[in-house]
Amino acid sequence: MNCTDFLAKLTDYFDGQIDPALLAEVKAHLGTCHHCEVVVDTTRKTIDVYRGAESYEFPEELSNRLRAAVMERCRASGKLRDIAVKSSCEPTGK
Amino acid sequence: MAVQTSPIADEPLEPVEETVVTEPQAEIHPDVALVERAKAGDTAAFEQLVRQYERQIFRTAQHITQNREDAEDITQDVFFKAFQKLDQFQGNSKFSTWLVRIAVNESLMRLRKRKTSKTVSMDQDVETDEGSIPRDFAEWRPNPEQNYSQSELAEILRKTIAGLPPGFRTVFTLRDIENLSTEETAAALGLSVPAVKSRLLRARLQLRERLSRYFRQNKEASK
Ligand SMILES: [Zn+2]
Numbered sequence: 001m002n003c004t005d006f007l008a009k010l011t012d013y014f015d016g017q018i019d020p021a022l023l024a025e026v027k028a029h030l031g032t033c034h035h036c037e038v039v040v041d042t043t044r045k046t047i048d049v050y051r052g053a054e055s056y057e058f059p060e061e062l063s064n065r066l067r068a069a070v071m072e073r074c075r076a077s078g079k080l081r082d083i084a085v086k087s088s089c090e091p092t093g094k
Numbered sequence: 095m096a097v098q099t100s101p102i103a104d105e106p107l108e109p110v111e112e113t114v115v116t117e118p119q120a121e122i123h124p125d126v127a128l129v130e131r132a133k134a135g136d137t138a139a140f141e142q143l144v145r146q147y148e149r150q151i152f153r154t155a156q157h158i159t160q161n162r163e164d165a166e167d168i169t170q171d172v173f174f175k176a177f178q179k180l181d182q183f184q185g186n187s188k189f190s191t192w193l194v195r196i197a198v199n200e201s202l203m204r205l206r207k208r209k210t211s212k213t214v215s216m217d218q219d220v221e222t223d224e225g226s227i228p229r230d231f232a233e234w235r236p237n238p239e240q241n242y243s244q245s246e247l248a249e250i251l252r253k254t255i256a257g258l259p260p261g262f263r264t265v266f267t268l269r270d271i272e273n274l275s276t277e278e279t280a281a282a283l284g285l286s287v288p289a290v291k292s293r294l295l296r297a298r299l300q301l302r303e304r305l306s307r308y309f310r311q312n313k314e315a316s317k
Contacts, residue, residue: 007228011295015276035231039302042234045309046302047270049238055251056156056165058149066152066166067144070173071137077178080137 001029006036010043125189133180144173147190150272151197157267158201160256164208168200175200187278194272195282198264205260226296230303232310241309254304262297269294 006029012018013026030037074080125146131139151172156165175196176183183192238247255263268279269290280290 007295007299011291011298014298035228038231038233039228039299042306042309043298043302045234045237046298046305049247049305050251050255050266050271050301051273052239053244053248053251055248055255056153056162058152062152062166063145063148066148066169067141069170070144070177071141073170073174074140074177075137077174079135079177080140081135082137 001025003029003033003036006030006033007039010040013040014043014047123188126185129180129183129185129189132177140177143189147193148173150190151193154194154197154267154272155201157255157271158198158260158264159204159208160263161204161208164201164204168197168204171200172197191274191278191282194268194274198268198282202260202264226299228299228303230306230310232306234306234309235311238305238309250305250308254301257304258297258300262293262300265290265293266297266301270298 006026009018009022009026013023018026030040071080125143128139128143132143148169152165152169155168155172156162159165159168172193176193183189238250242250255266258266264283265279265285268274268282269276274282276287276290276294279285279294280287283290285293
């Protein structure tokens, strides 16, 4: 396996969708090729840094404004009604 | 056909164990009850769903369109459309995935309307192999989070992803940021699974290459 072959398998390798025989080859290549090892490590960090960062601010003010606008439009469509019993309504869903 | 759960990119060293699920899990997602109530016209239930997913929908729209005003409009439109089409939601996918699919459609429509110089067709920007071949083999030390403040990091990440062709950016956003599975991403974009994989690979490699300019270990400092 050379570096080009390795790169072609990178996505499957990251996603854990790779058959054992091929995985052994991939690991063997990684053991001998520092460049590909760095590519794996820095690609992983690329994904992690995007996942971990809140790249776009979503302030409370915006959240409230958007939600109010949405609810307004939905109400105007005439299909919503306020249910009298609201006891089961928790502030968060988690 | 069993839908695969979202593959996680965290554990590449061992193959993911094949958990063969013979029957769909009977576990009911809390959203199902909220959706049922919303279908019946319950304002509070629908508002709760908006509250839960507005941030994710906004983020997805902004990643794809790269425009804050568009993202605001799209977020509103997505929830309003979802509300109107609530009866069509059959619960075959997660409610959040269903919303993301609507958001992707709306975002791509905006991009097409805007007709920027870059092509926005999901099929056209595939041929660019430029930047997908790794050239920078410097290690990233220390980790980016240790070298930059949150706001500096956010700025770098925004600038970098904005430079990707929309088709790559969208696949990366759905798959790696919003954690959709390859199959879900393919369905949301009307692409084949191999096409998603190929774009994802190139998107990841291009981002890696561009980020390396910021995050690479400084040779002078380390010697
Ligand atoms: Zn190699």
